[in-house]
Amino acid sequence: GAVVSQHPSWVICKSGTSVKIECRSLDFQATTMFWYRQFPKQSLMLMATSNEGSKATYEQGVEKDKFLINHASLTLSTLTVTSAHPEDSSFYICSASNRPVEAFFGQGTRLTVV
Amino acid sequence: AQTVTQSQPEMSVQEAETVTLSCTYDTSESDYYLFWYKQPPSRQMILVIRQEAYKQQNATENRFSVNFQKAAKSFSLKISDSQLGDAAMYFCAYWDQGAQKLVFGQGTRLTINP
Numbered sequence: 001g002a003v004v005s006q007h008p009s010w011v012i013c014k015s016g017t018s019v020k021i022e023c024r025s026l027d028f029q030a031t032t033m034f035w036y037r038q039f040p041k042q043s044l045m046l047m048a049t050s051n052e053g054s055k056a057t058y059e060q061g062v063e064k065d066k067f068l069i070n071h072a073s074l075t076l077s078t079l080t081v082t083s084a085h086p087e088d089s090s091f092y093i094c095s096a097s098n099r100p101v102e103a104f105f106g107q108g109t110r111l112t113v114v
Numbered sequence: 115a116q117t118v119t120q121s122q123p124e125m126s127v128q129e130a131e132t133v134t135l136s137c138t139y140d141t142s143e144s145d146y147y148l149f150w151y152k153q154p155p156s157r158q159m160i161l162v163i164r165q166e167a168y169k170q171q172n173a174t175e176n177r178f179s180v181n182f183q184k185a186a187k188s189f190s191l192k193i194s195d196s197q198l199g200d201a202a203m204y205f206c207a208y209w210d211q212g213a214q215k216l217v218f219g220q221g222t223r224l225t226i227n228p
Contacts, residue, residue, distance in 0.1 A: 042221070046216070091157060
């Protein structure tokens with residue numbers, strides 16, 4: 001299957017700072033990328049969907065100004081958590097797709113805000 | 115909205131035995147896709163098996179097979195000859211064609227007893 005690389009795998013940041021997570025499709029062009037959040041022992045919660053060159057579509061209840069998503073190229077999408085607070089600590093997962101019904105997942109990023 | 119329900123939060127099985135994980139879903143669509151994903155302790159999401167609703171034949175992948183009952187909107191996963199490496203969270207998912215996104219169930223934690 002296709003490879004999606006997410007970086008960093010884990011990050012610790014201070015409260016009030018911003019942190020950027022990258023999601024790269026290594027061997028295919030991803031027209032669509034998805035960002036999920038996963039709390040311990042829970043399912044994946046879709047945060048937003050981004051299409052290359054377009055503004056991201058956020059799910060209801062997700063603050064677009066807090067979770068900035070950029071999909072500037074067909075191989076890279078970034079999620080920036082702005083002014084992070086301890087409640088933003090979570091596991092963030094991206095997936096990338098170049099056609100409907102087929103999505104490949106990154107390895108995830110564990111964010112801890114202290 | 116389409117929903118996916120996994121009614122078994124936890125399951126356990128003896129190594130080498132067979133286990134079945136349940137999944138039901140709700141949709142008004144006639145053609146759709148269903149998936150089972152595995153999330154091991156590494157938290158990397160791994161596609162186990164995919165079923166296309168218009169195909170009556172149940173999908174199989176080596177030791178993994180599904181029992182797809184379209185009328186009952188049921189999509190269970192059978193794991194034969196369970197191995198220690200099968201221990202993971204298993205998520206059932208539905209591709210929402212209208213919203214162009216995956217809808218996940220709550221997950222089932224599978225433990226393999228040696």
